[in-house]
Amino acid sequence: MTTPSSKPRILVSRAIFPEVLAQLESVFDVEHNQADALWSAQELITRLQGKDGVLTTGSECISAELLQACPQLRICANMAVGFNNFDVPAMTASGVQGTNAPDVLTETTADFGFALLMATARRMAESEHFLRAGLWKRWSYDMFCGSDIHGATLGILGMGRIGQGIARRGFHGFGMKVIYHNRRRLDAEMEAACGARYVDKATLLTQSDHLVLVVPYSAESHHVIGAKELAQMKSTATLVNIARGGIVDDAALACALRSGQIAAAGLDVFEGEPRVHPDLLTVPNVVLTPHIASATLATRRAMAQLAADNLLRFFVHGDVLTPVNTPVASRN
Ligand code: 8YV
Numbered sequence: 001m002t003t004p005s006s007k008p009r010i011l012v013s014r015a016i017f018p019e020v021l022a023q024l025e026s027v028f029d030v031e032h033n034q035a036d037a038l039w040s041a042q043e044l045i046t047r048l049q050g051k052d053g054v055l056t057t058g059s060e061c062i063s064a065e066l067l068q069a070c071p072q073l074r075i076c077a078n079m080a081v082g083f084n085n086f087d088v089p090a091m092t093a094s095g096v097q098g099t100n101a102p103d104v105l106t107e108t109t110a111d112f113g114f115a116l117l118m119a120t121a122r123r124m125a126e127s128e129h130f131l132r133a134g135l136w137k138r139w140s141y142d143m144f145c146g147s148d149i150h151g152a153t154l155g156i157l158g159m160g161r162i163g164q165g166i167a168r169r170g171f172h173g174f175g176m177k178v179i180y181h182n183r184r185r186l187d188a189e190m191e192a193a194c195g196a197r198y199v200d201k202a203t204l205l206t207q208s209d210h211l212v213l214v215v216p217y218s219a220e221s222h223h224v225i226g227a228k229e230l231a232q233m234k235s236t237a238t239l240v241n242i243a244r245g246g247i248v249d250d251a252a253l254a255c256a257l258r259s260g261q262i263a264a265a266g267l268d269v270f271e272g273e274p275r276v277h278p279d280l281l282t283v284p285n286v287v288l289t290p291h292i293a294s295a296t297l298a299t300r301r302a303m304a305q306l307a308a309d310n311l312l313r314f315f316v317h318g319d320v321l322t323p324v325n326t327p328v329a330s331r332n
Helices: 018-027 041-048 064-069 088-093 106-121 124-132 161-174 188-193 201-207 227-232 250-259 278-282 297-317
Strands: 009-012 029-031 053-056 075-078 097-099 153-157 177-181 196-198 210-213 238-241 264-267 286-288
Touching: 009 018, 018 029, 018 297, 041 064, 053 297, 064 088, 075 297, 088 097, 097 297, 106 124, 106 161, 106 210, 106 238, 106 264, 106 286, 106 297, 124 286, 153 161, 153 201, 161 177, 161 188, 161 196, 177 201, 188 196, 201 227, 227 250, 250 264, 250 278, 278 286
Parallel strands: 009 029, 009 053, 053 075, 075 097, 153 177, 153 210, 177 196, 210 238, 238 264, 264 286
Antiparallel strands: none
């Protein structure tokens, strides 16, 4: 006869680094998904039955319905800095701790934001496709002319850790004029460190040569860039979204790109991803990447480790490293 394990029971909802999984297995009773199967919302609920904790990625939704159906669940540790996949008020009310994975991805994600900005403004994807298609027959004076990065005005919407990382790169590395808009203005010392000047949203839209979006997704930031905002931007402007799908109205953006209302866009995130709006797939002046801004091995390992450390702290010491809420009740 087998006796039930007294170890906390953990679900790891997607494939993760084997060494991080091994650490969890040394402490917890773990069900994993190293085959990386895509589970439906119902299957996730089924697998969470009897589980005390879960390690999620940004792809799994922790909804009020799921919380109700999984009364034993006490902690959800997200391997992502964004946690719009969590219904935080429902978690808080039902005594479930949520954690995210901030800081460890800041510089890597800022690197990528800058890379995407440069690839977009200098038309790297479009010109590579042209070359691969065998269309390069001769040099010409205006072939794939883009717009300068150095000395241009860099606009940043959302000035958290990643936004500041992009601002520093632009200011110190490329001599850009940096303007930003955020819910809260940074203090003077932080503004000086990244050479950034606070402006209202309309000024950000009308003055930016290159506008990078780094706001968290919420009901408030849904379609914060839509047809009206795109119409306010310079016709020579570049727009980069490394934040979340849904912040930009992708259909409106495809129209603006096709009509030349703005010059180009670089997108790492999409509304309803991994689906991509079909019009974005056919406009030439857009660089598309599959949500890889944090994707270096070192950073993804650090993100997985932080999510695992939150689970370990929670069950071993009763606290967590990077909480996103303070549950009002305990599920003990
Ligand atoms: C993740 C991200 O790769 O951290 C985030 O918020 O968007 C990405 O770095 C993705 O969410 C997977 O968890």
